[in-house]
Amino acid sequence: MLTVQGLEAGYRGSRVLNGIDLEVAEGGIAALLGRNGMGKTTLMRALMGLVPVAAGRIVFQGRDIAGLRPYAISNLGIAYVPQGREIFADFTVEENLKLGLVGKPGGAGTDPASAYRHFPILAERRGQKAGTLSGGQQQQLAIARALVGRPRLLLLDEPSEGIQPSIVLQIAEILRRVAAEDGLTVLLVEQNVEIVLSLAADCAFIEKGRVVARHAAAELARDRDILHRYLAV
Amino acid sequence: MEQLFILTLDASNFILAIVLVAMGLVIIFGLMNVINMAHGELFLLGAYTVVLVERAGGHFWFGLLLAPLVVGLVGLVVEELVVRHVYHRFLDTILATWGLSIAIKQAVVIAFGPASHTVTNPIATSIEIFGTPYPVYRLFIMAVALLVIAVTFWLFFRTAFGLAARGVIANRDMAACLGINTRRLDRATFAYGAALAGLAGAVMAPIMSVDPQMGLGFLIPAFLAILVGGAGHLAGPLLGAAAIGGTDTLAANLWSPVVAQIVVFTMAIVVIRLFPRGLAGRWFGR
Amino acid sequence: MTGRSPSPLLLINLAVWGVLALAPLGLGAWQVGQLAQYFTYGLFAMSLALVWGHCGLLCFGQAVFFGIGGYAMSLVTLGMIPGLEAAPSSYLGILFAVLLPAGFANLLGRFLFYGKGLQGAYFAIVTLAIAVVAERLAINWTYIGGLNGLMNVPPMTLGLLGGGAEIWDSMPVYYLTLTLVFAVYLLLEALTRSRYGIVLRAIRDNQERTGYFGYDTAGYKLTAFTIGAGVAGLAGAVFVTQFNFASPPLIGFTLSTEVLIWVALGGRTMLLAAFLGAILVRSMENVLSETLGNYWLLALGLLFVLSVVLFPRGLIGEIIHRLTAPRRGVVGRNAKPP
Numbered sequence: 001m002l003t004v005q006g007l008e009a010g011y012r013g014s015r016v017l018n019g020i021d022l023e024v025a026e027g028g029i030a031a032l033l034g035r036n037g038m039g040k041t042t043l044m045r046a047l048m049g050l051v052p053v054a055a056g057r058i059v060f061q062g063r064d065i066a067g068l069r070p071y072a073i074s075n076l077g078i079a080y081v082p083q084g085r086e087i088f089a090d091f092t093v094e095e096n097l098k099l100g101l102v103g104k105p106g107g108a109g110t111d112p113a114s115a116y117r118h119f120p121i122l123a124e125r126r127g128q129k130a131g132t133l134s135g136g137q138q139q140q141l142a143i144a145r146a147l148v149g150r151p152r153l154l155l156l157d158e159p160s161e162g163i164q165p166s167i168v169l170q171i172a173e174i175l176r177r178v179a180a181e182d183g184l185t186v187l188l189v190e191q192n193v194e195i196v197l198s199l200a201a202d203c204a205f206i207e208k209g210r211v212v213a214r215h216a217a218a219e220l221a222r223d224r225d226i227l228h229r230y231l232a233v
Numbered sequence: 234m235e236q237l238f239i240l241t242l243d244a245s246n247f248i249l250a251i252v253l254v255a256m257g258l259v260i261i262f263g264l265m266n267v268i269n270m271a272h273g274e275l276f277l278l279g280a281y282t283v284v285l286v287e288r289a290g291g292h293f294w295f296g297l298l299l300a301p302l303v304v305g306l307v308g309l310v311v312e313e314l315v316v317r318h319v320y321h322r323f324l325d326t327i328l329a330t331w332g333l334s335i336a337i338k339q340a341v342v343i344a345f346g347p348a349s350h351t352v353t354n355p356i357a358t359s360i361e362i363f364g365t366p367y368p369v370y371r372l373f374i375m376a377v378a379l380l381v382i383a384v385t386f387w388l389f390f391r392t393a394f395g396l397a398a399r400g401v402i403a404n405r406d407m408a409a410c411l412g413i414n415t416r417r418l419d420r421a422t423f424a425y426g427a428a429l430a431g432l433a434g435a436v437m438a439p440i441m442s443v444d445p446q447m448g449l450g451f452l453i454p455a456f457l458a459i460l461v462g463g464a465g466h467l468a469g470p471l472l473g474a475a476a477i478g479g480t481d482t483l484a485a486n487l488w489s490p491v492v493a494q495i496v497v498f499t500m501a502i503v504v505i506r507l508f509p510r511g512l513a514g515r516w517f518g519r
Numbered sequence: 520m521t522g523r524s525p526s527p528l529l530l531i532n533l534a535v536w537g538v539l540a541l542a543p544l545g546l547g548a549w550q551v552g553q554l555a556q557y558f559t560y561g562l563f564a565m566s567l568a569l570v571w572g573h574c575g576l577l578c579f580g581q582a583v584f585f586g587i588g589g590y591a592m593s594l595v596t597l598g599m600i601p602g603l604e605a606a607p608s609s610y611l612g613i614l615f616a617v618l619l620p621a622g623f624a625n626l627l628g629r630f631l632f633y634g635k636g637l638q639g640a641y642f643a644i645v646t647l648a649i650a651v652v653a654e655r656l657a658i659n660w661t662y663i664g665g666l667n668g669l670m671n672v673p674p675m676t677l678g679l680l681g682g683g684a685e686i687w688d689s690m691p692v693y694y695l696t697l698t699l700v701f702a703v704y705l706l707l708e709a710l711t712r713s714r715y716g717i718v719l720r721a722i723r724d725n726q727e728r729t730g731y732f733g734y735d736t737a738g739y740k741l742t743a744f745t746i747g748a749g750v751a752g753l754a755g756a757v758f759v760t761q762f763n764f765a766s767p768p769l770i771g772f773t774l775s776t777e778v779l780i781w782v783a784l785g786g787r788t789m790l791l792a793a794f795l796g797a798i799l800v801r802s803m804e805n806v807l808s809e810t811l812g813n814y815w816l817l818a819l820g821l822l823f824v825l826s827v828v829l830f831p832r833g834l835i836g837e838i839i840h841r842l843t844a845p846r847r848g849v850v851g852r853n854a855k856p857p
Contacts, residue, residue, distance in 0.1 A: 048410055074412035086407045088400060099400045102393045103412030149412055268640045318828045324577045324639050328783055329827045331776065336820030343813045453651060456644050491659050498652045502645050506631060509641065 089131030273448025279434025308427020463511020575723030586770020588752025624748030654771030668766025786836020
């Protein structure tokens with residue numbers, strides 16, 4: 001569903017991605033692993049159109065989306081939950097969810113209630129300012145906000161960062177369910193190896209702006225040395 | 234007592250006139266981070282639209298309705314041709330719109346001459362307030378300003394457009410990632426801000442001398458009002474205009490208009506320096 | 520500039536200043552006088568290029584310092600300063616004309632830059648408001664002549680305590696102004712090429728990051744603002760000796776925005792380009808305002824917009840940049856802050 005070929009991108013004066021090749025199959029959860037500063041977040045941002053693409057192709061459902069603006073990419077069916085969540089702290093929970101809808105064609109009239117099915121805690125807190133939620137709740141809100149727009153592909157950057165392990169497992173469970181029920185594809189960047197191994201089927205390792213290896217999660221669970229090779233500092 | 238009431242009325246009048254001009258400015262500034270130095274000239278174009286309509290034999294009220302449409306359209310063109318190219322260069326938006334203001338002002342001089350024009354006052358009657366005659370048209374201006382405030386707040390806090398716009402103000406990149414078309418929103422917002430300036434110019438025209446310099450006189454108080462009040466909040470211009478207009482009216486009555494201007498500007502500079510996020514930022518939190 | 524073969528930039532400098540030094544040979548007395556006046560505007564433009572182009576302070580009130588300088592020079596040489604009536608000296612006048620605006624800018628800068636500090640647009644609006652207030656004050660202050668200003672300001676004189684030979688004819692005025700402008704140019708060039716100048720540009724490009732490296736960014740901005748004001752004041756002083764009057768428009772908003780246009784069109788990040796920008800716009804105005812009439816200002820406004828959008832380096836700055844690009848590129852890379 002997503003094919004990245006020779007993707008080069010970066011910020012003013014410094015290139016971070018040096019020719020990424022990546023294939024994400026339809027359905028299920030794929031993970032992107034690598035040490036800090038290797039370009040995982042930049043890749044996510046480039047896929048979303050937030051970082052200018054210098055070279056290469058990003059083909060999503062048969063269409064090259066490199067160079068499109070973020071809103072156009074979003075409306076093609078890619079949703080993004082950034083590192084640090086970036087919820088709208090001064091807005092209510094409900095308004096945050098509506099913001100996931102207003103930009104979608106015909107979305108302004110849609111009820112965000114569908115999101116509450118997977119995330120009942122958000123229904124309870126619907127009138128509350130999002131900034132007053134706990135970290136775990138904010139993460140759920142960020143995911144729910146991405147899902148209300150009914151994306152085909154979800155880019156999820158460090159969902160476990162700064163959240164209690166028990167909540168993380170809960171979120172992981174919801175994610176697995178949504179992916180299975182709605183046929184959603186997820187590309188996950190995550191430091192927590194246990195979460196990755198429990199969620200993802202397929203893992204790609206990124207190093208110095210390139211994808212250097214791919215392994216099935218089952219293989220990694222058997223042979224931890226591989227993980228150690230790419231992730232140890 | 235009566236004098237105090239009239240003084241309050243005068244102050245409210247001035248305050249609401251500033252709000253009328255500042256509202257469009259703060260929307261453009263808040264949403265797009267663009268300091269629109271040509272706002273005064275959009276105001277000017279609104280007034281001249283009325284002049285043109287009257288010259289063609291049309292009625293003032295028609296001009297008043299036409300002005301926001303015409304100036305909104307001008308805003309759309311200006312956004313497309315100039316402003317969108319400098320969004321990412323913040324300080325350059327000031328310069329580019331400043332250049333535009335020179336060009337627009339000069340175009341008006343070429344089309345209408347440098348001399349001043351008068352626009353007929355459509356409600357040239359007065360009513361007695363505490364025994365003092367007060368021009369009805371001034372009350373009308375205040376009503377228009379209140380209406381503009383109400384409509385703008387409704388638009389921004391009660392509609393999907395407003396939600397999207399506030400989302401963009403809060404976090405432009407994230408809003409875009411949620412599928413909000415920031416380009417279309419920028420265009421619409423700039424046009425709306427310009428239309429408000431045009432409306433302000435048209436509605437103020439009957440009580441001002443309509444000449445090419447009329448924009449600047451309102452631009453600076455309006456800017457100070459949004460900086461004093463806080464540019465990050467729609468309530469900012471209300472607070473700022475109240476502070477600026479109130480102080481000005483008071484000082485002008487106590488001393489002289491010159492002293493009043495100096496006092497107001499100095500006060501504004503001190504407030505801006507001490508509370509960079511403005512009074513609204515200070516009182517309403519973020 | 521110490522390379523074995525002369526750098527393109529050095530050649531451009533030699534050409535520009537050489538032509539200006541020889542120009543009077545081919546010009547009439549009136550044109551020579553005009554050009555000398557343009558130098559004054561050019562000097563003024565350089566002061567803004569330092570503050571805005573190198574330090575990122577978009578000042579909408581640079582004429583305030585020009586005006587203070589002009590008025591200070593006028594008051595001293597007209598013998599209107601209490602206690603100094605007996606010494607209407609040009610030297611003393613220049614001293615006042617540099618120190619007063621610099622002192623004012625320093626006080627203002629201390630208020631505006633320290634603590635939370637004022638950022639970009641806020642600084643622009645605040646300086647704009649200051650320019651409007653300053654003009655209002657000048658108009659209403661009878662000691663400095665009110666609306667009419669001060670008339671009959673004498674030209675430069677050589678006598679130590681006033682009197683002595685007057686620099687009055689166009690030739691001496693021309694070469695005196697050129698020498699002064701060139702000297703200030705060399706000083707400012709040296710300043711902007713020094714370590715100090717590098718830090719200034721680092722602040723312009725990213726104040727926060729420069730602050731993280733341990734630089735006192737407010738202090739750097741303050742000195743640049745102060746020096747810029749001093750240079751603007753000097754330009755104001757030269758101006759009044761050339762035009763023989765000082766009036767409220769010198770201190771106000773309109774001149775402040777005019778100088779912005781010169782600098783933007785010339786080139787904000789290059790002192791030479793800003794200087795030439797002032798001369799260029801002034802000359803064009805001289806020639807074109809006759810033929811184009813009202814359309815001149817319209818054209819200037821549109822040209823300004825075009826230049827801001829398409830050529831942020833300015834028209835002259837862009838040309839110089841292209842002529843010197845490869846070499847400057849190398850310098851630029853070495854010039855990163857530590």
